[in-house]
Amino acid sequence: MKYISTRGNAPTLGFCDAILAGLAQDGGLYLPQEWPQISNEEIASFANKSFSEIAFAIMTRFIGDEIEHDVFKDIVKKAYSGFNHPSITPLVELEPNHFILELFHGPTLAFKDVAMQFLALVMDHILVKRNQRATIVGATSGDTGSAAIEAFRGRDNIDIFILHPKGRTSEVQRRQMTCVLEDNIHNIALKGNFDDCQTIVKGLFGNKEFKENTALSGVNSINWGRILAQITYYFKAASDLGSPYKEVDFSVPTGNFGDIFAGYAAKQMGLPIGKLNIATNENDILARTLKSGKYEASEVKPTTSPSMDIAVSSNFERLLFEALGRNSEDLNRLMDSLKQSGGFSIPQKALADIVSNFNALKASEDEVIATMGGCEKESGYLLDPHTAVGVFVARQLKNKDRVMISLSTAHPAKFPQAVKIATGVEPVLPEFLADLFEKPERFDVLENDQKIIEDYILERISVTESC
Ligand SMILES: *Cc1c(COP(=O)(O)O)cnc(C)c1O
Numbered sequence: 001m002k003y004i005s006t007r008g009n010a011p012t013l014g015f016c017d018a019i020l021a022g023l024a025q026d027g028g029l030y031l032p033q034e035w036p037q038i039s040n041e042e043i044a045s046f047a048n049k050s051f052s053e054i055a056f057a058i059m060t061r062f063i064g065d066e067i068e069h070d071v072f073k074d075i076v077k078k079a080y081s082g083f084n085h086p087s088i089t090p091l092v093e094l095e096p097n098h099f100i101l102e103l104f105h106g107p108t109l110a111f112k113d114v115a116m117q118f119l120a121l122v123m124d125h126i127l128v129k130r131n132q133r134a135t136i137v138g139a140t141s142g143d144t145g146s147a148a149i150e151a152f153r154g155r156d157n158i159d160i161f162i163l164h165p166k167g168r169t170s171e172v173q174r175r176q177m178t179c180v181l182e183d184n185i186h187n188i189a190l191k192g193n194f195d196d197c198q199t200i201v202k203g204l205f206g207n208k209e210f211k212e213n214t215a216l217s218g219v220n221s222i223n224w225g226r227i228l229a230q231i232t233y234y235f236k237a238a239s240d241l242g243s244p245y246k247e248v249d250f251s252v253p254t255g256n257f258g259d260i261f262a263g264y265a266a267k268q269m270g271l272p273i274g275k276l277n278i279a280t281n282e283n284d285i286l287a288r289t290l291k292s293g294k295y296e297a298s299e300v301k302p303t304t305s306p307s308m309d310i311a312v313s314s315n316f317e318r319l320l321f322e323a324l325g326r327n328s329e330d331l332n333r334l335m336d337s338l339k340q341s342g343g344f345s346i347p348q349k350a351l352a353d354i355v356s357n358f359n360a361l362k363a364s365e366d367e368v369i370a371t372m373g374g375c376e377k378e379s380g381y382l383l384d385p386h387t388a389v390g391v392f393v394a395r396q397l398k399n400k401d402r403v404m405i406s407l408s409t410a411h412p413a414k415f416p417q418a419v420k421i422a423t424g425v426e427p428v429l430p431e432f433l434a435d436l437f438e439k440p441e442r443f444d445v446l447e448n449d450q451k452i453i454e455d456y457i458l459e460r461i462s463v464t465e466s467c
Pocket of ligand 1: 308
């Protein structure tokens with residue numbers, strides 16, 4: 001299996017190199033050259049299989065012969081052995097024909113664990129085999145950083161540096177990062193906001209010499225390995241609920257469009273999905289785009305679902321590329337316009353293609369709070385604010401005779417204040433995290449200055465000596 005860049009101007013890579021590269025050299029995102037097909041018979045057989053068996057069956061199609069089958073099977077099995085539910089991603093019936101897909105049973109209580117646990121093991125395997133080291137840097141407002149740190153702790157050939165804005169993450173989120181004390185984990189509390197953290201990370205990737213000296217790599221949501229691992233639960237959930245004999249719809253709380261793009265990939269591979277419903281909070285660029293055909297960035301508004309507070313959705317580029325018939329020239333024109341004027345209009349034919357697969361709707365802050373409160377009253381089920389965005393949108397768009405699956409992207413105890421305000425109930429952390437507030441923390445507070453961060457990283461890695 002080969003991978004091509006959406007911008008059409010970067011080398012075609014195999015699986016391992018595409019994963020290590022993250023972003024393509026031409027600024028584009030990697031996609032498989034073609035979508036592997038899963039037959040209806042095979043989808044039917046998934047109903048009796050475990051999560052890891054299904055995940056292996058799907059992901060192995062994308063690896064080619066770059067990792068031996070048995071080794072890859074072990075990697076997949078190990079990736080999901082730390083989840084705290086026997087089904088890994090269980091389904092819960094919320095109301096007739098409306099199911100919640102709980103993706104938060106991983107070690108940091110957010111759906112990002114499903115991909116990150118896998119990606120860390122695969123990256124480390126590739127590096128060990130090549131006798132190379134890598135340095136991962138990332139900026140986080142909370143969820144990505146904790147999932148990445150938990151997944152990469154103790155990995156042999158990788159150092160990871162995560163920048164979070166000092167004093168601006170929730171205490172649960174901060175402690176999930178800073179209470180991890182392995183030597184290869186480096187937490188930086190930056191004196192600035194999340195945008196400052198992102199600007200520094202972009203700057204590090206833009207410094208060619210630093211990038212080469214540190215073997216810099218990224219694991220943010222544009223890394224193909226993240227999307228790949230998220231395809232698995234669409235197949236698992238749909239086959240549990242009658243696929244391929246029954247078509248199902250999904251509702252997905254969306255920010256950077258990675259999670260829902262994995263649903264689109266599943267559909268391209270043959271999973272009978274009707275509509276993929278894009279659920280946005282008040283940062284509703286995608287809801288506006290599907291209505292008007294115009295993609296226009298605006299200011300970020302802080303909401304109770306911070307992991308979806310975005311100005312633009314980076315993975316939307318992958319969908320545009322597909323909808324444009326994989327024409328990189330047309331895509332580059334739109335991306336240039338985004339850079340120069342903050343927006344673009346989607347050509348008619350591409351928009352029609354997008355609308356045939358997706359709906360999009362926004363949930364206001366009031367609607368999110370009412371959805372959390374209502375759910376708790378009706379059934380005692382606690383929704384986190386991100387999941388509530390998806391449940392609200394699912395109910396608006398649901399056809400009563402069809403199965404709707406709402407993705408639950410975080411455990412309610414990860415966002416206790418919002419849940420308490422909406423429901424009056426204080427969600428409790430699962431047993432295995434109960435001592436989180438008693439553990440020692442380790443992090444360094446650094447100035448908002450790229451050079452200071454560069455020196456800090458260079459002093460702490462061993463990458464340069466090994467080659
Ligand atoms: C990251 C995240 C999202 C958004 O997912 P995307 O792939 O960026 O669309 C939604 N909910 C939670 C809890 C998240 O952490």
